[in-house]
Amino acid sequence: FLHKLVLGIETSCDDTAAAVVDETGNVLGEAIHSQTEVHLKTGGIIPPVAQQLHRENIQRIVQEALSVSKVSPSELSAIATTIKPGLALSLGVGLSFSLQLVDKFKKPFIPIHHMEAHALTIRLTNKVEFPFLVLLISGGHCLLALVRGVSDFLLLGKSLDIAPGDMLDKVARRLSLIKHPECSTMSGGKAIEHLAKQGNKLHFDFKPPMQRAKNCDFSFTGLQHIIDKTVMQKEKEEGIEKGQILSSAADIAAAVQHTTACHIAKRTHRAILFCKQKALLSQSNAVLVVSGGVASNLYIRKALEIVANATQCTLLCPPPKLCTDNGIMIAWNGIERLRAGLGILYDTEGIRYEPK
Numbered sequence: 001f002l003h004k005l006v007l008g009i010e011t012s013c014d015d016t017a018a019a020v021v022d023e024t025g026n027v028l029g030e031a032i033h034s035q036t037e038v039h040l041k042t043g044g045i046i047p048p049v050a051q052q053l054h055r056e057n058i059q060r061i062v063q064e065a066l067s068v069s070k071v072s073p074s075e076l077s078a079i080a081t082t083i084k085p086g087l088a089l090s091l092g093v094g095l096s097f098s099l100q101l102v103d104k105f106k107k108p109f110i111p112i113h114h115m116e117a118h119a120l121t122i123r124l125t126n127k128v129e130f131p132f133l134v135l136l137i138s139g140g141h142c143l144l145a146l147v148r149g150v151s152d153f154l155l156l157g158k159s160l161d162i163a164p165g166d167m168l169d170k171v172a173r174r175l176s177l178i179k180h181p182e183c184s185t186m187s188g189g190k191a192i193e194h195l196a197k198q199g200n201k202l203h204f205d206f207k208p209p210m211q212r213a214k215n216c217d218f219s220f221t222g223l224q225h226i227i228d229k230t231v232m233q234k235e236k237e238e239g240i241e242k243g244q245i246l247s248s249a250a251d252i253a254a255a256v257q258h259t260t261a262c263h264i265a266k267r268t269h270r271a272i273l274f275c276k277q278k279a280l281l282s283q284s285n286a287v288l289v290v291s292g293g294v295a296s297n298l299y300i301r302k303a304l305e306i307v308a309n310a311t312q313c314t315l316l317c318p319p320p321k322l323c324t325d326n327g328i329m330i331a332w333n334g335i336e337r338l339r340a341g342l343g344i345l346y347d348t349e350g351i352r353y354e355p356k
């Protein structure tokens, strides 16, 4: 075959996803099944439930991606699958399904690091050369890294506790936004963004965390606890029960979104200055890539644009569909690894790949 063709499979969290991508970045087929609705009802992901849903859907999703692409498994150059990080039970479903395909069709297997895939996604949609800076902010991820090559990352900062999306989800739950007529079907972060537009951020003053920390790490639990306390106080003041919606909910949403944006922007600013000072990034045309579910927040994105402009960086975000978990980024990472001559840990002639 002239072109490399990779099937990518992703099951690290709550999306069952698959895609077939070719060497030039054409997406030939893709399919995704999201479990969000189920997990929203239980107020968070219950790993055995996620595992069961992956089991129920993986066959159909992979089949769909393949049949849309009109590529038969025998034509594939390799099968790439997320092996870490993520929920062990969820990862296991994708991995064992993939290894069955690998055995059946005698294909090389490319184990994929989920964060590497998120970081490289921008190279599928834009002409971005190494090195570039990447900020990953979602429900499960929070990191800042310098991407120096396909598998060459310098971790500059990470959350010391939870990810920003997780915090926003918890705040949204505490504010009972699921009962709000306008937000009931939205993720926590999206509900906060929606409600924030109707609120006044100046009515609450939540201090950004880690203002004195001389590094690029993040922290979100402190903010979450302050908001918990504030909500409790307000419930008393307004004389309402836990579980009802506060009249000040929109103001709280606006303030938490603002503080989150400030914190993320400040840590990113530090990372850019550090990289430029150490000549790890170009002075005049560095690229800052922002991805993950929280990157779809326009208020947070605006804050990052200001940072990028002030530091002569170009801010790039993958399209929303590629910012969240998907099979395309896994397949693309497989292509990147093939092109770089990296990372086939298992082929049918060799040793069986054992995940750690």
Ligand code: KG4
Pocket (backbone or CB within 6 Å): 013, 137, 138, 139, 140, 141, 164, 165, 166, 168, 169, 187, 188, 189, 190, 193, 292, 293, 294, 295, 296, 297, 298, 323, 324, 325
């Ligand atoms: O990337 P993603 O789909 O899944 C992972 O967490 O890996 O991100 C989902 C997270 C959730 O926490 C959700 O609340 C948050 O991204 N999110 C947002 C917005 N849309 C989704 N956070 C802030 N503003 C948004 N518009």
Ligand code: ZN
Pocket (backbone or CB within 6 Å): 114, 118, 138, 141, 324, 325
């Ligand atoms: Zn992810």
